Amino acid sequence: MSNTTTLPAVKIDRRQFLATTGGFLLAFTLEGGNKAANAAGAAPTVNAWVKISTDESITILIGGSELGQGAYSGLAQVAAEELMVDWAQVRAEPAPAAQSWVTGGSSNIRAHAQPLRVASAAAREMLIAAGAATWNVPPSTCIARQGKVINTITNDSLTFGSLATLAASMPVPANPPLVPASEYRLVGTPVKRTDIPAKTNGSAIYGIDVTVPGMLFAAVKHCPSVGGTVKSVRTATGSRAVVNLGNAIAAVSTTTEAARSAVSNVPVIWNIPSSAAGVDTALYITQAKQMMVNGPALVAEQQGDVTTAFQTAAKTLEMTYTLPYLAHACMEVLCCTVSVSPTGCDVWAPTQAPGWVLGTVMALTNMPASSINVHPTLMGGGLGRKIEQDYIAQAVKVAMAAGKPVKLTWSREEDMANDQYRPFALARVRVALDAQGNIKGWANRIVSPSILFQRGWIPGNVVDTQSTEGGTGLAYNFGSRLTEYVRHPGTVPVGFWRSVGHSINAFVVESAIDEVALATNTDPLMLRQRLLANDPRSLNVLNEAAKLGGWGTSLPAGHARGIAFAASFNSIVAEVAEVSHPAAGTIRVHKVAVAIDCGSAINPDSVEAQMQGGIFHGLSAALWGEVKFTNGVASARNFSNYRVLLMREAPVVSVKIIQSGAPIGGVGEPGVPPIAPAVANAYAKLTRTRVRTLPFFPGSGMSDG
């Protein structure tokens, strides 16, 4: 979900007076901003909201979702800076769904911090103007400090709350002065996140915790095969209602557990299409190998004369890499609570796309947007899965059928077996080398199902940039390059998984670069330094990671290092992994050093946390992550056969944040892509075995401890 954002002009769009609490609300438009979010009608127009109330509360409304990445806290930090208030004075709340945006592409802060800064600065200037008007002095003699406007001549002060009503009538400044970076009190400092205390005492309410008076509980069981539907279903004992959801059934009862037992006992006959036999990952790989040769290939990127580079090459290399389908396995399973009445509908959901939820509910209930309240909740991880609408639609249908508020919660088994998976991929890299071993040509052909085509968002003859991102636009100077895409027709539902195409292509590119280094007897760091010689920003990140990871320094016996580099979501990241190989079928990643240039860091502590999290997440996937399909049935059932990293397996991650001053980059996803190749490169050094197929150790599971 990447897109390159240059910051468009910010326009102050409208203001509203707050009838209930008193005060004012400023709404700001970012022209050319993220318009993808709203399925309900017009594109959202408001990108930032600042609310100053007469009760002294300051609230910012955020159209994106808090998945644990600290976006709400980071944006509140920006607002507090410009409003000249203490950190703790600003509260962050979700904006109305119709004005929300999809949280993806690590975009919450990088796309929305700037409009919020301007909005907050404008609000501050209006408060100052209101104070100046009250004292009848020029605004230039007044300043804002800690929630008050101060008359610098008399030292009188008035609180923001007491000025809010008057401030609302002041002209909205078009270009309010912004606090210069040299005077930042909060931005760039590791302030303590406001959402954390509630996450230590059980009071944080996630989607799965929502309780509505009179609520019943629902469980769902999907047709085990991709593409299957309900043929017939009868009611079961112990349930209040059984609902046919097309490709699944749901049962309603008095607790989640009772609903689960009811749904598992419901007599249901499935319609399994004959095509399900073809939904088979072994078959898919065979097909993909043929398509690698036969295409049809679409050109994603072409530069220079690749044909000549290969014709005149002193040596060529060819490597094919294979990556599996991956499940999201968010810690919080999919869930949604719905209350419908003849006049309205309330939906509580952990969602990365509240605007899409609104559209889903409108379509199912035939109600206008004004009758629907979407309440985005805290999320126990989203990872791209909670953009989807399947679980939302199910909960709405079940609540309508039950005639009571219902909380629908998937079991872990349903969650893993009915995901919208990270696509599998086959990628073949060919490299043309001259007599000195320099890369003169680079050709990468990626065969993978298309997320965008499967949803009908692009036609079949167009490159899915989600599949090729991280394979195109590389900072490396290859002389000439060609990147092609072949769309695999697999019908396994595919979706957005943390870092999307980068999670595939960084492994392919960075493994291939290391293979070139090996083939040309070049140090892998040095090869990358040469290829990045004309890109000082990238080169700096690479060198900082190498320094932090002790590249070239001595290691304990049986250890080796690997390095990888990948830019994504406007951030540049390099990672050095130190691994050992205690026994066959095992690997131990001891340390990871990561350098990230994200332009500037609003909260360096959150950036560090996201790097650690991204690395651990990517490492789980690299070592063990794989979902296979046989007869359309997913292999993943639970953590018992979908292994993730535990504390005792987690490397120590050290993080170097580089603040180059470039436009702010994402941090939620960019830590993920380099870890798989960094470990594969270290592993190849250590064992002389090149892993070209992920995961490293297929078929790994976990058992209860």
Place this chain on the structure above:
Amino acid sequence: MISLNVNGKNYSVNVDPGTKMLWVLRDILQLTGTKYGCGIEICGACTILLDGEAQKSCDMDVSEGVGRKITTIEGLSPTGTHPLQKAWIEEQVPQCGYCQSGMIMKAAALLQQNPNPSDSDIDGEIDNICVCGTYQRIRAAIHLAAKG
């Protein structure tokens, strides 16, 4: 009717004795701090204390809780100021936070038995899953709480 003592309060719940403790806590007593993650005793999100010992509640019959002292995250400290909770805030441990109730309960049981655990004691004992990958900070927070 099944009688339970949870966080120092007595409750009677009208459920089948084989009902799992996790769902009694969450869906009936509305103590939703204890989380569901896997239902098969792997992830530890559902960890509670049973007479001070860590216990996964997702596969535990509610009847096994009769006559025992049950503590959930909500009851760990009436003011939310248990040394582990303070350390969790100090070290800014949670990301999504979903696993953290279970992590804190597991760590509380560990510190009961071993007030000054080493890294490897912690690694050996804390085998709950955190998909967000907060392990490094969890370790640091446990050390901080142990210093107390």
